[in-house]
Every structure is written in C-alpha cells, then in structure tokens.
Amino acid sequence: MGFGNPFDVTKLDNTSKFPQVMLDNDYFIVHLGKGKHKFVKGINKGFHRFEPVAPENIYTWKYRKSILNEFDTSESNILSVGFNQRIIHDFLYDDIVANPKMYGARRTKTSFDYFIGDEKIQASGLQMEIDLTTEYNGVVTVFEGKNNFPENFAVYQLYFPFLYYHKLKTENKLAINDINCCYLLRKKEGEQSVIRIYQYTFENPNDMASIRLVKNAQYNLIKR
Numbered sequence: 001m002g003f004g005n006p007f008d009v010t011k012l013d014n015t016s017k018f019p020q021v022m023l024d025n026d027y028f029i030v031h032l033g034k035g036k037h038k039f040v041k042g043i044n045k046g047f048h049r050f051e052p053v054a055p056e057n058i059y060t061w062k063y064r065k066s067i068l069n070e071f072d073t074s075e076s077n078i079l080s081v082g083f084n085q086r087i088i089h090d091f092l093y094d095d096i097v098a099n100p101k102m103y104g105a106r107r108t109k110t111s112f113d114y115f116i117g118d119e120k121i122q123a124s125g126l127q128m129e130i131d132l133t134t135e136y137n138g139v140v141t142v143f144e145g146k147n148n149f150p151e152n153f154a155v156y157q158l159y160f161p162f163l164y165y166h167k168l169k170t171e172n173k174l175a176i177n178d179i180n181c182c183y184l185l186r187k188k189e190g191e192q193s194v195i196r197i198y199q200y201t202f203e204n205p206n207d208m209a210s211i212r213l214v215k216n217a218q219y220n221l222i223k224r
Contacts, residue, residue, distance in 0.1 A: 012154065013101075013146070013150075013153060013157060014150040014151065014152050014154065015043060015047050015151070015152055015153045016150065016151065018043075022043075023043070026041060026042060027039045027040065027041055027043070028040055028042075028043050028045075028046040028047060028154065030046065030116070030121060030156065031063075031123065031126060031127075031156070031183055032121070032122070032123050032124070032126070033109075033123045033124045033125040033126035033127070034124060034125045035109065038118060038121065038180040038212070039130065040116055040121075041099050042116075042209075043116065043120075045116050045117050045155075045208070045209040046116065046154065046155055046156065046208070046209075046220055047152045047153065047154055047155065047204075048152055048153060048155050048200075048211050049151060049152045050149070050150070050151065050152060050153065050183075050185075050196075050198060050216075051213050051216055053196060053218045055107050057151070057215075057216060057217040057218065058217070058218040058220065059086065059217065059218070059219050059220065059221055060219075060220050061087060061195075061219040061220060061221050062222050062223075062224050063085045063220065063221055063222070063223065063224065064223070064224050065223050066084065074150060075105075075131050075144075075145040075146065075147075076104070076105060076131070076132075076145075078145040078184060078185075078186045079131055079132045079184055080207070081186065081193070081195070082145075082184050082186075082195060082197065083102055083132070083134075085221070086183060087195055087219050088134065088182075088184075088197070089101075091182075091197050091199070091215075091217055092134070092136075092141060092182070092199070093136060098136060100134040100135060101134065101135045101136070101138035102132065102133075102134050103133040103134070103135070104132065105129070105130065105131050105132065105181060106129075106130050106133075107127060107128065107129045108127075108128055108164070109125050109126060109127050109128070110123075110126055110128055110160075110164055110167075111123060111124045111125060111126060112126075112163055112164075112167060113177065113208055114159075114163060114206050114207070114208060115207045115208070116207070116208045116209050116211075117207065117209045121208075124156060128158070128160045128161065130142055130143075130146050130161045130164075131143050131145050132145070132178070135179070136177070138175065138176060138177030139176075139177055139178045139179075139180070140165050140176050140178070140179045140180075141156065141179075141180050141181065141182055141199075142161035142162060142165065142179070142180075142181050142182070143181075143182045143183070143184060144157045144158055144181075144182075145183075145184045145185075145186075146183070146184075146185050146186075146191075147185070147187065148185065148187050149185055149187050149196065150185075153183060155208055155209075155211050156208065157183075158181040158183065158200060158211070159181075159202065159208045159211070160198055161181070162179055162180075162181050162202060162205070163205065163206075165179045166179055166205045179201075180199055180200065180201050180214065181199070181200045181201065182197060182198065182199050182200070183197070183198045183200070184196070184197045184198075185197075187202070191223075192220065192221060192222065193221040193222065194219070194220055195218070195219045196216065196217070196218045196219075197217055197218075197219070198213065198215075198216040199213070199214040199215050199216070199218065200212065200213055200214060201214055207222075
C-alpha cells in the first residue's frame with residue numbers, strides 16, 4: 001500500500017492517501033480503542049468535504065505580525081495565530097473584544113457508544129486528542145487545526161471531542177449550554193497567510209454521520 005508502517009492507514013486524516021482498494025470498495029477505518037479497529041462502509045459517512053467559502057465571507061485581515069506567527073507550522077501554532085489575531089473571536093462571536101477562555105491541547109481516554117448512520121460503534125479506552133478548546137458564556141467549542149487546504153477531513157477529529165463534552169453535559173458533570181466544533185486551516189501564499197475556518201455541529205449528537213456546516217469564512221492576513 002506504500003505505507004512504511006501498516007498502522008498508518010488507521011490514522012489518515014483525509015482521503016488523499018487512501019489505498020485504492022479502500023476507495024474502490026468504499027470503506028474507511030474507525031478506532032475502537034485498545035488497539036482495535038473496524039472497517040465501516042461508506043467513506044462519505046466518515047470523511048467530510050470542506051465546503052467552498054462564498055466571496056462575501058472572504059475578508060482582508062490587517063495585523064501586526066508577531067515574531068512567532070510563522071515560526072513553525074504545528075497545529076498548535078496555527079490555532080494560536082487564529083486566537084491571538086482575534087480571528088476566532090470575530091468568526092465565532094462577531095466581537096473581537098470578546099473574552100473567551102482558551103484551553104490548550106490535551107489527550108484523554110474515554111469510552112462511549114455512538115452510531116455512524118445505522119451502524120452502532122462501541123469504543124472503549126479510546127485515546128482522543130483535542131487541539132484547542134474555548135468556552136464563552138457556557139458555549140464550548142472544540143478545534144482542530146491543519147496546514148494547507150485538504151479537500152476533506154476525518155469527521156472523528158471533531159466528533160470525538162464533541163461527543164466527549166456532550167456526554168459530560170448530559171450527565172450533568174459540566175454546566176454546558178451548547179457545544180460546537182471548528183476546523184481551522186492555514187496556508188501560506190508567498191508572504192501572506194490565508195486562514196479558513198469552518199464551524200460544524202452534529203444534528204444527532206449520537207450519529208457521527210450527522211455533521212452539518214453552520215458557517216465558514218476566509219481571512220487573508222495582511223501585515224500592517
């Protein structure tokens with residue numbers, strides 16, 4: 001298949017590197033925890049295509065470049081730029097002086113049952129990573145960040161953190177008013193950085209395939 005490590009095929013975050021046999025047979029792999037995995041039929045249920053950004057949602061964003069903004073291309077750096085330059089504030093809250101709380105990347109293990117369409121999935125001891133979490137007025141937003149502009153993404157990257165907080169909410173362990181998800185992408189075009197940000201929710205919190213776009217936008221960063 002062209003993978004140095006055969007387990008790499010279980011960690012693909014978009015379909016561009018899928019083995020042809022999986023594309024031909026329309027299967028993807030989900031994590032069950034404790035080193036176990038499952039083949040699921042219907043790639044479009046587990047991978048979501050990024051929606052195009054309408055021209056009216058493309059903005060020029062003037063900013064004073066920090067010495068660390070382009071220092072590295074890690075997911076943490078990408079999300080930090082979006083937060084520090086108030087792009088996240090503008091996009092999510094329509095208020096650049098809003099004061100959301102920010103919580104850095106974390107990994108945790110969790111167990112839950114959920115559906116992918118009609119198929120029930122049981123996950124136990126599943127390791128989950130959250131790139132960034134914000135909270136503002138009881139609304140929790142989980143973030144995933146990536147470099148470049150891939151065509152699609154693995155829905156579990158947003159769904160597992162979403163379901164984790166949804167479970168805490170329904171069990172009355174956290175006083176959460178609402179939960180949503182954001183995917184933030186950054187691409188360098190010459191000396192300019194372009195950030196695209198997408199907000200998603202899940203119409204059925206127990207079904208990973210029920211992902212729905214709330215809104216999206218593009219910010220073209222221009223140095224002052």
